[in-house]
Amino acid sequence: MVDRLRAFSSMSPGPAEETRTAEAPLFASGLLRAIRFLQLHWKQLSHDIASGTLSPAITDLSVRDSAAEVLKPEPDLARFLKDECSKSDWARIITRIWPNTKYLDVVITGTMAQYIPTLEFYGGGLPMASTMYASSECYFGLNLRPICSPSEISYTILPNMGYFEFLPANRETDSEADTELIDLADVEVGKEYVARIGDHNPTKL
Structure with a gap:
């Protein structure tokens, strides 16, 4: 879970997202794993964002110490994330949560080509830059x-x-x-x- 948290942390919503232009986990499968992580854990993430604390499920002390330095209660952001993730339709979820995203910087050739339709679904037609x-x-x-x-x-x-x-x-x-x-x-x-x-x-x- 810690590894997935780290993968998701680079694209987590927050004040910096006002200027985000790309999502770049390298491989298409990595981006889809991050979205799957969000699907499974958005309730806990919303709680952590609202309270400015980290879930007890995260036991890696280095992760907890690093997160403690930057976490602060952000109830408005938590409410926004909850409103979007609680909807049954996850089409365009990337542009809904990160509206300024311009493209997906992911490898989509070779074995990664199989993920193109799923990326189109979650990305709402965003260009994919391989x-x-x-x-x-x-x-x-x-x-x-x-x-x-x-x-x-x-x-x-x-x-x-x-x-x-x-x-x-x-x-x-x-x-x-x-x-x-x-x-x-x-x-x-x-x-x-x-x-x-x-x-x-x-x-x-």
């Missing part, structure tokens, strides 16, 4: 048109971020057509490849 392409090894691509349609997203590779090799893929059979890896310099325009990325840090090999 700005980067990354793996556990490194960041290796940027979307130079971040507000484009999800179906048109492409990434420009940053060759200095890692060592890149590519395995030619057969689109018709959805399989690897050749087992020989080729370097970035030998990639051909119009063909599809499975990317293999190595980290520059030898301690991670």
Whole structure:
């Protein structure tokens, strides 16, 4: 619960929300987990905001100490959150709670693409900016048109971020057509490849 609280804290409503322009938990699944957390715990959150205290369910002392430094009773904000979250319809909940949000800065390619319809439901049609392409090894691509349609997203590779090799893929059979890896310099325009990325840090090999 503490980890989910931390994930939600960066997008919690408050005075700063008057100038919020984006929601950015990195992956689409992370944003949806935060919304699910809100669905399950909005009553407790409303109580904590109204009283300026933290739920006893939060037992991590570092979290409690940090929260105690900034928490104060905000009954109007708590009432606003309660009014919105108590409604049965959660469509557009992001723009209802954070009305100045302009876009969702989340990764929506690869396995994250399955969450696009749900993000459209909660976001009320807010643009989704999938700005980067990354793996556990490194960041290796940027979307130079971040507000484009999800179906048109492409990434420009940053060759200095890692060592890149590519395995030619057969689109018709959805399989690897050749087992020989080729370097970035030998990639051909119009063909599809499975990317293999190595980290520059030898301690991670």
